[in-house]
Amino acid sequence: MNIAIIGWAIWCVGVFVLGLSAGSFLQVAAVRLPYEKSLLWPGSHCMSCLRAIAWHDNIPVVGWLLLQGKCRNCKATFSVRYLLVEIFAGLGFLTLFVLEVVLDVRGVGWWRQYNWTLQSGLVPWQAWLVWAGEAVLFSLLLVASICDLEHQEIPLSITLSGCLMGLVFSTLCPWPFPLEGPAGVAQVTGRIAEEMRFPVSLHPWPVFWPLPGWLPAGAWWTGLASGVAGALAGNLVCRVIRFVYGLGRGRESLGLGDGDLLLMAGAFVGWQPALCSFFVALAPGIVMGLGFLLLRGSQALPFGPSLGLGVLISWFVWPWLGPKVAWLFLDPITLVLLVGAGAGGLLVLSFLLRLISGPDPEEGPAAEADPETATKA
Numbered sequence: 092m093n094i095a096i097i098g099w100a101i102w103c104v105g106v107f108v109l110g111l112s113a114g115s116f117l118q119v120a121a122v123r124l125p126y127e128k129s130l131l132w133p134g135s136h137c138m139s140c141l142r143a144i145a146w147h148d149n150i151p152v153v154g155w156l157l158l159q160g161k162c163r164n165c166k167a168t169f170s171v172r173y174l175l176v177e178i179f180a181g182l183g184f185l186t187l188f189v190l191e192v193v194l195d196v197r198g199v200g201w202w203r204q205y206n207w208t209l210q211s212g213l214v215p216w217q218a219w220l221v222w223a224g225e226a227v228l229f230s231l232l233l234v235a236s237i238c239d240l241e242h243q244e245i246p247l248s249i250t251l252s253g254c255l256m257g258l259v260f261s262t263l264c265p266w267p268f269p270l271e272g273p274a275g276v277a278q279v280t281g282r283i284a285e286e287m288r289f290p291v292s293l294h295p296w297p298v299f300w301p302l303p304g305w306l307p308a309g310a311w312w313t314g315l316a317s318g319v320a321g322a323l324a325g326n327l328v329c330r331v332i333r334f335v336y337g338l339g340r341g342r343e344s345l346g347l348g349d350g351d352l353l354l355m356a357g358a359f360v361g362w363q364p365a366l367c368s369f370f371v372a373l374a375p376g377i378v379m380g381l382g383f384l385l386l387r388g389s390q391a392l393p394f395g396p397s398l399g400l401g402v403l404i405s406w407f408v409w410p411w412l413g414p415k416v417a418w419l420f421l422d423p424i425t426l427v428l429l430v431g432a433g434a435g436g437l438l439v440l441s442f443l444l445r446l447i448s449g450p451d452p453e454e455g456p457a458a459e460a461d462p463e464t465a466t467k468a
């Protein structure tokens with residue numbers, strides 16, 4: 092059998108198992124962080140009898156299945172959610188690895204640049220670094236989404252520390268990473284002239300084009316600037332939309348937590364995909380909103396999960412989406428005009444909504460968690 096395929100299979104199993112363990116940790120984080128509890132102390136315990144959970148009962152998936160979702164000590168049931176989140180995180184890590192490195196769907200050019208390494212079943216460290224950035228962002232979005240679904244709130248401890256992590260990754264992988272040095276930049280310039288599209292790196296695009304002299308391609312401060320611009324743009328778009336919509340409709344729409352979520356995601360992906368992801372998120376948002384309306388009869392829609400999905404979708408379809416919106420992002424005047432027109436349109440629309448539907452009924456209290464189900468944290 093081809094040695095590369097064996098190597099690849101091992102990496103895939105490895106990232107899947109890593110994802111399962113991450114899911115187990117994220118689940119604990121999602122239970123503890125909304126109450127500002129420590130992540131490290133105390134260790135995992137049953138919330139029903141407060142007994143510590145032995146390490147062998149805490150092995151992702153296996154532990155849950157062996158005990159059939161019950162506490163070994165008091166037999167309280169642990170929600171099947173634990174199992175599902177672990178599997179979801181495992182599949183998420185694996186999917187990111189396959190999409191990013193194996194299939195190179197974002198078109199970074201892993202196979203062109205590291206053909207020999209990849210052919211021999213190894214993965215270059217540059218690819219691991221970008222994958223790690225994606226996996227961390229995915230984990231943060233997942234835990235934020237669980238909190239948003241459960242508490243209609245995204246803890247600042249997640250979004251702020253996530254924003255810091257994003258800035259670290261941005262600084263470590265400045266555009267056009269993993270292309271390096273003057274040769275890489277020359278190649279970039281040549282290709283832009285031909286195709287009007289950038290090669291993607293951790294940041295799909297540089298913060299500004301053409302890059303001014305004080306922001307050279309590949310410098311760590313260029314990467315940092317890109318991360319900061321992403322965080323600010325992501326947060327700003329949510330705040331502006333929230334403000335304008337609130338002005339017209341006379342009630343609050345987006346939570347501030349959604350803005351914090353895009354603050355965090357923007358630090359990872361840069362400002363162009365961060366802005367796009369808000370609009371991409373409207374599609375899953377509408378589907379989820381209808382689902383919530385049918386199932387719970389409630390209008391309160393947690394937008395966090397859709398926003399997280401929007402970020403990941405924009406990130407991976409960027410090679411296709413990017414060139415289509417390039418005209419908008421490469422010309423500041425067009426961008427300002429469009430934002431103005433968009434804000435005006437939203438104001439009119441939200442005011443019409445206010446006229447049509449009248450004042451909103453008071454919203455009922457959020458559904459409480461099922462008290463029959465014990466939690467493990």
Ligand SMILES: [Zn+2]
Nearest residue numbers: 137140162165
């Ligand atoms: Zn127990």
